[in-house]
Amino acid sequence: xxxxxxxxxxxxxxxxxxxxxxxxxxxxxxxxxxxxxxxxxxxxxxxxxxxxxxxxxxxxxxxxxxxxxxxxxxxxxxxxxxxxxxxxxxxxxxxxxxxxxxxxxxxxxxxxxx
Amino acid sequence: xxxxxxxxxxxxxxxxxxxxxxxxxxxxxxxxxxxxxxxxxxxxxxxxxxxxxxxxxxxxxxxxxxxxxxxxxxxxxxxxxxxxxxxxxxxxxxxxxxxxxxxxxxxxxxxxx
Numbered sequence: 001x002x003x004x005x006x007x008x009x010x011x012x013x014x015x016x017x018x019x020x021x022x023x024x025x026x027x028x029x030x031x032x033x034x035x036x037x038x039x040x041x042x043x044x045x046x047x048x049x050x051x052x053x054x055x056x057x058x059x060x061x062x063x064x065x066x067x068x069x070x071x072x073x074x075x076x077x078x079x080x081x082x083x084x085x086x087x088x089x090x091x092x093x094x095x096x097x098x099x100x101x102x103x104x105x106x107x108x109x110x111x112x113x114x
Numbered sequence: 115x116x117x118x119x120x121x122x123x124x125x126x127x128x129x130x131x132x133x134x135x136x137x138x139x140x141x142x143x144x145x146x147x148x149x150x151x152x153x154x155x156x157x158x159x160x161x162x163x164x165x166x167x168x169x170x171x172x173x174x175x176x177x178x179x180x181x182x183x184x185x186x187x188x189x190x191x192x193x194x195x196x197x198x199x200x201x202x203x204x205x206x207x208x209x210x211x212x213x214x215x216x217x218x219x220x221x222x223x224x225x226x227x
Contacts, residue, residue: 033215042120042203042217043158056214091157102148103215105157 002026004106018080025094035091116141120218137204138186144206
């Protein structure tokens with residue numbers, strides 16, 4: 001069964017350092033999502049891509065977060081500089097293009113900022 | 115945007131009993147409602163979903179009901195087993211703003227053997 005791949009699984013970084021997460025969606029999935037999940041809460045959308053274009057990044061803290069999906073396949077989410085409050089799990093998900101398709105999540109990248 | 119509320123936040127049931135988790139949504143343009151199960155430290159996994167043109171869907175011990183008029187949907191798990199213990203999230207997808215998914219805050223279900 002195809003899965004969404006993410007790396008790294010775990011990352012510990014110091015405050016003010018830069019950190020990056022990578023995601024490879026399920027082959028053929030045109031829509032890619034980055035979610036942030038704080039322990040005990042539901043996933044919150046950070047950015048949504050349709051192919052290489054950003055569909056929604058209204059909840060992305062653009063002063064420190066950036067995301068790209070240059071060739072419309074894999075994607076990178078970057079945080080610079082990291083802050084203590086960024087500690088969370090960063091989930092990547094993907095879906096087929098169009099309505100009526102559910103999203104499938106990767107295993108997530110756990111970030112701890114110290 | 116859409117607002118999804120989920121209740122209860124925690125739920126404990128005896129093994130073999132039923133569990134019900136309820137969600138409400140605000141956007142009448144929402145048309146697809148999946149439910150995810152997330153075990154500790156793992157990815158959310160889809161367990162069942164329902165579309166807005168259907169009122170009920172069942173898959174073995176799991177069922178979901180949707181009331182479009184009242185804008186609420188519920189997850190029903192019958193004959194619960196210890197392995198059903200996990201956090202369950204509901205979600206609603208709105209056809210507005212690029213088919214975004216909005217998630218509830220989760221229900222931590224514990225099935226007591």
